[in-house]
Amino acid sequence: MPRYEYRCRTCGDTFELSRPMAESSAPAACPQGHEDTVKLLSTVAVGGTASTPATAPSSGGCCGGGCCG
Template sequence: MALYEYKCSDCEERFELMRPMSAADDPAECPECGSEESLRVISSFASITPGASAEGAAAPQPRMGGGCCGGACGCG
């Protein structure tokens, strides 16, 4: 199951429906006016990650060294 966003062609209401991917483009009834003249739209979303923000956070430095795998496993 996936969450899809639709826009009603009659009243321009935007709404979401949880449905199987196989039914993503099937007609969707508008909860506002009852019309089935709706189109699936591309949804935007935000992602929040814990810890330091991507801006200003130093990129992790690769470990260098010898050993069996270049030192990544701590054997170097």
């Protein structure tokens, strides 16, 4: 189940809730009981490395196949 981050406008507390995507925009009360909250835009950090093999064949896609003008 996705986690959404909210901030309370009354006390400034930031908190997370796990809820179904269908309820992502539903109002959420802060842990202190205040109702004036906003959903924050969450960012996802993805780490790691990626490499392309030196012998990767040309896929013939747009930028590899000459269809770009």
